Amino acid sequence: MRTPPLTKLAGLGAFAAAGGILLVYLGLVYITIPRPETAGIDWTSAAVTWISVGLVIVALIVVHVVYGRILLAEPVDDA
Numbered sequence: 552m553r554t555p556p557l558t559k560l561a562g563l564g565a566f567a568a569a570g571g572i573l574l575v576y577l578g579l580v581y582i583t584i585p586r587p588e589t590a591g592i593d594w595t596s597a598a599v600t601w602i603s604v605g606l607v608i609v610a611l612i613v614v615h616v617v618y619g620r621i622l623l624a625e626p627v628d629d630a
Contacts, residue, residue, distance in 0.1 A: 558622050558625050559623060561622050562618075562619045562622030562623035562625075563619070563623070564619075565615045565616070565618050565619030565622060566615070566616065566619045568615050569611075569612045569616055569619070572608055572611050572612055572615070573608070573612060575608075576604065576605065576608040579601075579604060580601055583597045583600050583601070585597055
């Protein structure tokens with residue numbers, strides 16, 4: 552069976568997407584850090600946010616890495 556010629560590129564794109572998802576999470580953590588000069592989220596709410604969103608982010612990253620590895624392991628026909 553012939554594999555699509557862009558399989559390797561799609562695999563690398565899955566790894567790039569995983570990195571982008573991690574950057575979005577780090578941005579969320581930075582935005583939700585409690586600051587004393589502003590009224591807003593407290594440390595407890597920030598921790599709940601980081602944990603709950605972090606679990607979803609971890610699941611998304613795992614799925615992207617698994618599919619990226621599958622795509623990069625496929626032999627590519629350059630014919």
